[in-house]
Amino acid sequence: MTTHTVTTAAASPVARPAGPIRFQRLLRVEWRKSIDTRAARWLLATIALLTAGVAMVPLCLPHEIQQGWPSYLAMTAVVLALLLPLVSIMTLTSEWGQRSVLVTFTQEPRRGRVVAAKVLSGLALALLGSVFAFGISAAAMAVSDMLGRPVAWSLEWKYAAGFILFVIVNSLMGMAFGALLLNTPAAVVMFLVLPTLWTLLSYGWLEDIGRWLDTAQTYAYILEFDWDGHTGQILVSLTVWVALPLALGTARTLRREVS
16 A cells, blocks of 8 residues: 655745835835725725716706806815725725735835835825816816806816815825724724814814814815915814824834734
């Protein structure tokens, strides 16, 4: 009787690349990961549909709403400010929830580069969302023009810049909460609830401080590109709601144990 010996290879850890990963390649990978999930695709489809839907509101109310870029863009800005940052949050948190972050940091142990690639991917998504909003608004305005309504096609550069900056700031704020908490549900709840709660509580002795941290007001200044007399409030709000949590979140990502 012959005995056959079966040799089983031990599971080897994830192999690291032979050389350093180019940042362009890392950025492409993080971009693909940020949008190539079922949740992200459904959310992006929902954002596209809602953005197109709200752009129809001024079209259907020509006597109540001025037919011009500011009115149409303001409608789409609401959707992008509320929902697009949720995709950006998942860009920073999803790998921790799925426990695939070990593979990422094995392939690229310099975690700061990974965080930078994720943030740039979120910014690219915000820019694409802004371009989509401009296109949808232009299409809706063209329909209004075809219907014989007076449409103001001129757009001052500051309104375009304010709109794009508004979308970017909200996406950055979502990424900041995602980096700080590294948990998708917690980051989503904090992003949606905490600024609103602060706005509601900014009365009485908190009113003076509230004007500096009320994103409903300071971000409206950004959207309208109204920096005159409001620069301090805008910068303080950006520091507290964006820069500080993003810096703390980055530091936490660099130090957190991965298992």
